[in-house]
Amino acid sequence: MRTIRNGLVLALGITMTALGATACSGGGGNQQTPAAAAPNEHVDLTLATFTEFGYEALIPEYERLHPNIKITHRKTGQGGPYHQDLTTKLAAGSGLADVTALEEGHLSDFLDKGSKFNDLSKIGPADASPDRWLGWKYDAAKTKDGKVIGYGTDIGPLAMCYRKDLFQAAGLPTDPEAVKPLFATWDSYFQAGADYSAKTHKAWFDSAAQNFNAMVNQLPEGYISTDDKLAVETNQGIKDAWTKVTDAVAKGESAKLTAFSPEWNTGFKQGAFATKVCPSWMLGVIKEQAGPENANKWAVTAAFPGGGGNWGGSYLTVPTQSKHPKEAAELAAWLTAPEQQIKAFQAKGNFPSQVKALTDPALLSQTDAYFGGAKIGELFAEQAKKVQKPQYKGPGDGQIQENASSPALKAVEQGKSAADGWNQMVEAAKKITR
Template sequence: MRTIRNGLVLALGITMTALGATACGGGGDETPPAAGPNEHVDLTLATFTEFGYEALIPEYERLHPNIKITHRKTGQGGPYHEELVTKLAAGSGLADVTALEEGHLSDFLDKGSKFNDLSKIGPADASPDRWLSWKYDAAKTKDGKVIGYGTDIGPLAMCYRKDMFKAAGLPDDPEAVKPLFATWDSYFAAGADFVKKSNGKAWFDSAAQNFNAMVNQLPEGYINKDDKLAVETNQGIKDAWTKVTDAVAKGESAKLTAFSNEWNTGFKQGAFATKVCPAWMLGVIKEQAGPENAGKWAVTAAFPGGGGNWGGSYLTVPTQSKHPKEAAELAAWLTAPEQQIKAFQAKGTFPSQVKALTDPALLSKTDDYFGGTKVGELFAEQAKKVQKPQYKGPGDGQIQENASSPALQAVEQGKSAADGWNQMVDAAKKITR
């Protein structure tokens, strides 16, 4: 699960400038030779939050007696990526296999010379058809270099409170609610209806959470394919802003900041009726809503606009590695379907591999907390609805965290939608200047 991005703030912009100045130096065109079959190799693996690799690492070491793996695991994705940027600029200190979260991937794709091309040094069985095409393609640089093997994904569905729907006179069966979630227009219209029928209870948790999901569905994000800021020229972003802020004005938002203490408590207290729900969100809901709310939450295989992805990561092999061939083999093994199913069973990380999505172990996975729903089958269906990776240019993740989200929070606290828009635009310009 990759859920929290703490932002790379000013340090990222400064350090990435330094990286740009050195990106052409010390390139990765000359790959060190592979170790001999009996030669001892020490590899380091760096991840953040939960990848489900704890049992897989000793298994790999048993299969490869000459390899010893040191796992560097940290709890927070934001500080992890800040440190990664610093080490990338310094030219030392990175792990042989280094994980990148998809929301920060765009800040490294234009620094391709700092990473090995896995399509060239990786094993033959790690071919593009192992992954969903949009997952594989998202890790390609503009010149076609593949810098990462996909780990998990966050296909989007919609979660909702059955008891709150029923009390408001709305359908509450997972099949019956699908029309409410067909489009963003139908979703927000249902929300306005819910607010009226429930005496002012909130329809969703956070304007920013919905807005982020809407923007993630667009062909391009905050940065266009020319790597220019597109907040003011991308009509899809403006339309999403209008829809979300109109919903806020109608009282549909609980006005909570995602992952805050108040947001966590909101799950337990029934502070909102619906939740944008990537696969990893099920674990968050269960943890925060608690056992006393088991059976009240439901998840349905529907999402406004068809589908989308929010979350997931990649394993890269920086050119700093002294054992890139062995590192690529480890990354390929960890992202093979068989291992990703084991990671899913261990930590709930939803696999991105085509074969894994048809594995009986995944398709048969049910969740009693959500009424016994076949959650594996549901999210596999949602994953297949995603067609293409969104283009995210450098700074895209920072804009989401440090421009759009704060601006929407300001609107929820009383700022006009127009002034909030200007706040977001101004902040985005500062990030990308």
């Protein structure tokens, strides 16, 4: 999710291909990967995830397929505190799980610590080859020297969700195809919002930060440049996005709700906003927070301002702290195989990043009655294919989103000028990357 993770977001057995030599480098220097367990030797593995990965039914299935393996699942809440704890344990050299999940927004904080993770391209099963995943998903987990530290789980392809009843009351089209022109570009989206808010005196979207995050994620380069320098002040795309979003706030388009706060949750039930940036995992959030009384009021369409993008998704890593890296890599590979990721999608809505999964009838036939029977599998598979390559996210990227841009936009919603809010974000970002 995943970023529900803040955030977006699936059990057939697979026979694991035997690994080659296990004495390859597991980290930096001359460190050697521990030897694999003997056949049928009992192995205890730990798996650490946050929010919802959809693994509850998959873990016992894996244990049935591998009777000698016992998995302890450490599942925690929101991603921010989870990743802070990982940083502490990584520095301490102990405490990390054998298989440790990383959220894509925080991945950059760990890619420069590649020596602390096993290279899965060397110790993982042969069937976990690069062509299992969408190219941009696989490449995003590579360190600068080419080491693969994570197997991709889900992704968060972007679409738009909207309240059909609120659209109808405002004289707007309600059919998913008919609303697409409103969401063609950010200019058309915010103009439609200005018209809606002027007519109804109601909010068009939930929060400035949610839209801004999606807009920044679409840029070729984000908060951090490819040479790991802070790019907030030099990246014109970020400044343009800031201007568009804060202009919309000034026109009354924002409900001024902090994402995942109690007030934001209640806003779904009360119809506090008419549209919502919708990575695939957001459908589950909407259903949970809006409740059964709002079924069929929400709709989703295969359109997104600017063409598409990705927000959310995670990876499974095997830290060099693991005493059973071979077995841990096999578990991570199995959990991220297409068959298992489809199961996770069906369980929790985490959209798979695997190429075969995106063409599997089990995925494409998936519908959601809550959203009027929308073909959500087909819809998000279409949106996923619009993402061409990952945006480079250098160290501190996720922290800037959570602790610089989002608080600054909240301040603007509470009355601070757009110019002062921009300066607040810049200064906060500088402290993070100092």
